[in-house]
């Protein structure tokens with residue numbers, strides 16, 4: 208730009224040059240508005256293709272930035288000119304964007320034109336360009352490939368209906384589910400999963416996803432000619448969720464044995480079930496490399512794979528999982544579609560469950576459901592839909608969550624801030640719900656001292672590790688953010704100080720007896736995984752070892768092996784997924800933040816089993832969060848729609 212161009216109105220200035228785009232991106236990265244990685248990626252593109260114009264470099268940086276926020280692609284529509292909205296930029300940031308945007312194309316057609324002409328942008332399969340432009344969406348090639356892999360596998364698996372002996376299925380389904388006056392979605396979910404190689408069972412907390420999965424296993428054993436040989440694998444994204452899955456499935460099956468009597472050898476088969484694994488361990492992940500031991504060429508040795516907490520499975524992991532599944536095997540995804548998605552790119556369960564509320568079952572599903580369950584689907588759910596909808600079932604009745612916490616979760620899910628606030632403030636629910644009138648970080652710390660008192664008294668009294676760990680899991684402080692007075696880092700330090708002041712802990716140095724930690728990286732060969740939480744306790748001889756609860760047993764690891772850990776009096780809502788605590792305190796920061804969303808609040812609330820307390824730095828933060836929905840760009844549904852037609 209010439210020296211006098213600054214005097215012109217933005218729209219009359221010359222188009223932004225590639226060098227100016229890079230300068231601008233550099234400035235934004237230095238200001239912390241975007242990551243240095245985003246700027247560096249644009250530079251990388253410029254080095255590969257020095258003649259690429261500014262829109263290509265801008266789009267490349269924005270794409271990588273959006274992927275850092277969990278999106279799998281950048282949608283190039285007319286909204287591209289309003290990137291500031293997309294990024295949540297206001298004030299100076301929005302002005303900076305406006306100044307740049309005035310010198311960039313105004314319409315999607317012009318952006319697409321620039322991208323199509325770039326040598327770094329390809330159209331899809333067969334190419335090696337780092338970026339892919341497909342149906343108006345810009346991808347990093349890796350994510351485009353993953354999305355295609357997931358879509359192909361899902362469409363292939365949902366469309367393949369295995370032959371079912373309907374009379375036999377009906378007999379067993381009637382035996383496994385007591386008669387119900389209303390439509391039994393759990394029975395229906397089992398029926399649907401029986402006929403296909405992929406099914407999705409979603410529902411809020413306590414709606415019986417695990418209960419249903421246990422009955423599905425019983426049904427699969429019942430109809431299999433050689434049930435003892437059926438290879439069943441249980442898996443979840445985190446070690447904790449995996450342990451919980453195995454425990455719940457086993458106890459549900461043992462309880463079911465009483466109901467079905469000698470007709471099925473459930474207790475015996477349960478004994479053959481292997482421990483539930485994390486998805487990393489199931490696939491044979493190796494530290495320091497993306498390579499997995501299992502893939503399409505080296506498939507998993509399974510016939511049935513149950514995956515719990517599937518909302519936390521990101522796109523790349525889902526693609527690897529589906530690839531590694533032998534073609535004949537059956538995969539059942541269990542999860543709550545309304546929970547936060549994984550931090551990594553992709554919200555696969557959310558995408559797969561889009562429209563799950565409406566059901567959208569077709570005539571064949573209606574006929575099949577009636578034949579094998581003896582129930583007629585309510586007409587509202589029988590509007591017809593794609594093959595994936597036929598294999599997706601939403602469980603609708605919560606058994607554990609019918610009290611005030613459940614009502615609050617529903618109000619939050621509906622985005623009804625007035626109803627949610629009224630519930631939180633209703634004295635009739637004071638035993639279950641709380642919203643202190645004088646919220647401050649100090650209040651959160653005080654609640655934590657009360658919540659953890661039992662645990663640290665047990666540590667002081669030399670109680671056994673199971674007692675200590677069980678007591679620790681009764682309470683948790685959950686934060687939306689990491690930094691600042693309302694964030695994980697400061698609150699951890701404040702709670703540690705307050706527990707020491709109360710005489711409940713004696714912190715000295717990094718490691719001390721009673722220090723609770725969260726593992727932040729899988730520890731090879733130790734059975735301890737990223738996200739696992741344990742407590743440092745002295746063992747005979749005086750050494751400190753961190754003890755982890757695994758179902759009803761304990762695993763311990765010497766503190767010297769635990770380099771990648773964080774103190775865990777407080778943790779982020781993200782990291783709390785897959786866990787539940789009797790009393791959960793959710794801390795929302797004072798400053799507005801784009802992480803404050805409905806899904807975050809919902810996930811925080813649904814971690815609470817008996818009591819939930821909200822500590823909100825700003826009265827309005829709660830309502831504002833409910834108004835914000837997490838939106839993740841992805842082309843999965845479109846690609847799926849193309850794949851099945």
Ligand SMILES: Nc1ncnc2c1ncn2[C@@H]1O[C@H](COP(=O)(O)OP(=O)(O)OP(=O)(O)O)[C@@H](O)[C@H]1O
Nearest residue numbers: 393410411412413414415416417418419455606607
């Ligand atoms: N049809 C049913 N009849 C009786 N009890 C049920 C039924 N369905 C579920 N339950 C009970 O409700 C409780 C919650 O069920 P379950 O743990 O399967 O729910 P979930 O959806 O897996 O929950 P979460 O999301 O917390 O893992 C369990 O105690 C279970 O035994």
